Amino acid sequence: xxxxxxxxxxxxxxxxxPEGEAAKDALNDLGYTVYSVRVSKVYSMELEAKSLDEAxxxxxxxxxxxxxxxxxxxYEVEVFSSEQPV
Amino acid sequence: xxxxxxxxxxxxxxxxxPEGEAAKDALNDLGYTVYSVRVSKVYSMELEAKSLDEAxxxxxxxxxxxxxxxxxxxYEVEVFSSEQPV
Numbered sequence: 001x002x003x004x005x006x007x008x009x010x011x012x013x014x015x016x017x018p019e020g021e022a023a024k025d026a027l028n029d030l031g032y033t034v035y036s037v038r039v040s041k042v043y044s045m046e047l048e049a050k051s052l053d054e055a056x057x058x059x060x061x062x063x064x065x066x067x068x069x070x071x072x073x074x075y076e077v078e079v080f081s082s083e084q085p086v
Numbered sequence: 087x088x089x090x091x092x093x094x095x096x097x098x099x100x101x102x103x104p105e106g107e108a109a110k111d112a113l114n115d116l117g118y119t120v121y122s123v124r125v126s127k128v129y130s131m132e133l134e135a136k137s138l139d140e141a142x143x144x145x146x147x148x149x150x151x152x153x154x155x156x157x158x159x160x161y162e163v164e165v166f167s168s169e170q171p172v
Contacts, residue, residue: 002121008128010128020129023129023131023152023153024131026152027131027148027152030148030151030152032133032144032148033133033134034131034132034133034134035088035131035132035133035134036131036132037129037130037131038129038130038131039127039128039129039130040127040128040130041125041126041127041128042094042096042125042126042127042128043106043109043123043124043125044123044124044125044126045109045110045113045120045121045122045123045124046120046121046122047118047119047120047121048119048120048121058118062113062116062118065116066109066112066113066116067109
């Protein structure tokens with residue numbers, strides 16, 4: 001069965017986010033008053049699994065093996081049946 | 087007043103997403119069956135504005151001026167009062 005998953009990967013609080021800092025500085029230079037910017041990444045994927053439970057297990061494994069760095073990142077996983085709107 | 091905003095920026099459908107393709111290939115190499123991966127970026131920011139309406143207007147402007155490329159990206163904006171949980 002096909003499933004859809006959204007994986008959000010962001011830096012743990014306290015870790016310096018150079019991309020967010022650069023965006024903050026650029027926005028302030030453009031005249032906005034922006035106090036902080038943090039950037040996270042969302043992977044939207046379609047995958048094959050036997051059941052919703054297996055799909056959740058697989059996506060969690062993908063995060064630990066490839067998509068997130070457990071030292072500095074936190075991640076959140078949402079998995080849907082492919083028929084449901086995401 | 088302080089407001090929080092989440093801005094999601096992703097490629098329009100049909101635009102080639104090299105980062106997503108690389109993630110898809112790496113996941114398939116690791117033994118998963120993944121049909122597609124698309125990557126989007128979320129900017130979580132705190133900004134100053136006089137009202138919720140002004141905050142929404144400002145963040146939309148930030149997207150058009152800096153955060154998104156109108157030729158190839160689509161963006162979605164959520165704005166919250168800073169007291170609400172995000």
